[in-house]
Amino acid sequence: MCLGIPGQVVEIVDAEQHIAVVDVSGVRRAISVRLLSEQGVSVGDWVLVHVGFAMAQIDASEAQMTLDQVKKMGRDYTDEMDAFRASEIA
Numbered sequence: 001m002c003l004g005i006p007g008q009v010v011e012i013v014d015a016e017q018h019i020a021v022v023d024v025s026g027v028r029r030a031i032s033v034r035l036l037s038e039q040g041v042s043v044g045d046w047v048l049v050h051v052g053f054a055m056a057q058i059d060a061s062e063a064q065m066t067l068d069q070v071k072k073m074g075r076d077y078t079d080e081m082d083a084f085r086a087s088e089i090a
Contacts (some may be wrong), residue, residue, distance in 0.1 A: 001035055001079065002066050004049065004050045004055060005025075005049045005066075005070060005084070006026060006047070006048055006049070006050075006064075006066045007023060007024040007025050007031070007046070007048075007049045008022060008044065008045070008046050009033070009041055009043050009044065009045075010028065011033050012021065012041075012043060013030055017034075018033045018034035019033070019040060020033045020054070021089065022047065022090075024049065024084055025081065027072070028089055029084055029087055029089060030089055031049055031052050031053060032053045032070060033047065035055060036038075036054050036056075036057055038054070041057065045057060048066070052062075052067075078079070
């Protein structure tokens with residue numbers, strides 16, 4: 001199962017190619033923010049990440065509430081985080 005996981009943008013790596021680094025529960029990964037290019041994504045913003053793409057911009061309280069709920073999914077959450085870690089950047 002692929003979940004939509006909240007991540008906080010910590011760096012814009014390539015503005016031209018719409019690539020940002022997000023932090024998801026301490027794991028950092030480069031993702032595409034192209035789908036949100038019209039909204040403009042900045043460092044500090046929260047986004048909902050699904051299969052390497054930011055699908056939606058969310059606020060901090062929605063991000064925390066979503067994280068709390070997906071953690072309750074147990075194995076599905078840990079599997080998703082394991083997959084996220086597999087592509088973690090240093």
